Amino acid sequence: MSATDIVWLESEAALVEALWRPGDPVAGDVIAEVRHELAELASQLPTEQTWRLTKRIVASLVACERYGTAELRREIATPRNRAMDLGTVFEAGVRSWFAYGAEYHAGDDVALWLEAVTADGGTVELDAEQMADVVTRRARLVERLGIEEAWWPRTEVRARADLTDHVLLTGRFDLVVGGAASGRPHHLVEIKSSLALSEEHESELRFYALLAGLRYGPPPASIILLGPGEAVADARQLVMSERVVRDGARLVADALRAAARGLAGAPIERAGPRCTQCPFREDCATYAEAAAP
Numbered sequence: 332m333s334a335t336d337i338v339w340l341e342s343e344a345a346l347v348e349a350l351w352r353p354g355d356p357v358a359g360d361v362i363a364e365v366r367h368e369l370a371e372l373a374s375q376l377p378t379e380q381t382w383r384l385t386k387r388i389v390a391s392l393v394a395c396e397r398y399g400t401a402e403l404r405r406e407i408a409t410p411r412n413r414a415m416d417l418g419t420v421f422e423a424g425v426r427s428w429f430a431y432g433a434e435y436h437a438g439d440d441v442a443l444w445l446e447a448v449t450a451d452g453g454t455v456e457l458d459a460e461q462m463a464d465v466v467t468r469r470a471r472l473v474e475r476l477g478i479e480e481a482w483w484p485r486t487e488v489r490a491r492a493d494l495t496d497h498v499l500l501t502g503r504f505d506l507v508v509g510g511a512a513s514g515r516p517h518h519l520v521e522i523k524s525s526l527a528l529s530e531e532h533e534s535e536l537r538f539y540a541l542l543a544g545l546r547y548g549p550p551p552a553s554i555i556l557l558g559p560g561e562a563v564a565d566a567r568q569l570v571m572s573e574r575v576v577r578d579g580a581r582l583v584a585d586a587l588r589a590a591a592r593g594l595a596g597a598p599i600e601r602a603g604p605r606c607t608q609c610p611f612r613e614d615c616a617t618y619a620e621a622a623a624p
C-alpha cells in the first residue's frame with residue numbers, strides 16, 4: 332500500500348462521491364493466484380490444531396515472531412489500554428445506530444459491552460461525561476456519512492477465509508454497505524477512534540483488503556475510514572486495486588513464514604512496538620540489547 336492508494340475525503344461532496352466510486356476491479360485470477368501462494372505457505376504450519384490469524388496476530392508476527400507466536404498459540408492475550416477501551420465503546424455506539432436507528436439508546440449496548448469486558452478481568456471505567464461524548468460523536472459521525480437504507484448497511488460482519496484445513500484468516504468488519512444485491516458499489520467502512528495512520532493501522536488495512544478479496548471474490552470497491560472528529564476531512568478511503576490486494580498478501584505471507592518458524596521453536600525476536608507490552612521482556616536478550624544505552 333502506498334500513499335497514493337489513500338484518498339483524503341475533505342468535503343461532504345468528497346464523502347458522497349467516495350460511496351459511489353466503483354473501485355478498480357481486481358481480476359478473479361489474481362485472487363486465485365494469491366490464495367494458492369498463501370495456501371502453500373500455510374501448509375508449512377503444524378496440523379495439530381487450527382490456527383486463526385487475525386489482523387492483530389498478523390501484525391504481531393511481523394513485529395516480533397516470538398511475541399506473535401505466543402499470541403497465535405493464545406498464550407498471551409491482547410493487552411487493553413484506555414484509548415482502546417474508549418475506541419471500542421465509540422464503535423459500539425455507532426454500530427448500534429446503524430443496526431437499530433437513531434432512536435436507539437447506545438448506552439444499553441455500551442453497558443453490555445462494559446459488563447462483558449469487566450467480567451473478563453478488564454478494568455474499564457467510564458464516567459457520565461465520557462459516555463455523553465461517545466453518544467455525541469456517534470451522532471456526528473453517522474450524520475456525516477449520510478448512509479440511507481438503500482445502501483443496505485450491515486454491521487459487525489464477520490469474515491473468514493480458509494487457506495488450508497488448519498489455517499484461516501478471520502476478521503470483523505465494522506460496517507459493510509452496498510454490494511450486488513443493492514445495485515450500489517460495495518465498501519467496507521472502518522470506524523476509528525483516531526485516523527492517525529500508524530504502522531498498525533496500515534497493516535490492518537492491508538489485512539482487510541486481502542481478507543475481503545478472499546472472502547467476497549471480487550473485493551469491495553474500497554475501505555472507507557471514518558474518524559471521530561468534527562471536520563469532514565476526518566475521513567479517508569483506501570481504493571481497492573490489484574496492488575493493494577497483493578500488498579495484503581505479502582503481509583500475510585510474511586506472517587505465515589514467521590508463524591512457521593515460531594511454531595517450529597525458532598522464532599526471530601525483533602525489538603519494536605510489541606516490547607512495551609511483552610511478558611518476555613525480563614528474559615529477552617534482544618530487548619536488553621535494544622534498550623541498552
Ligand code: SF4
Binds near residue numbers: 600605609610616
Ligand atoms: S521483548 Fe520485544 S523483542 Fe523480546 S520477545 Fe518481547 S516483543 Fe520480542
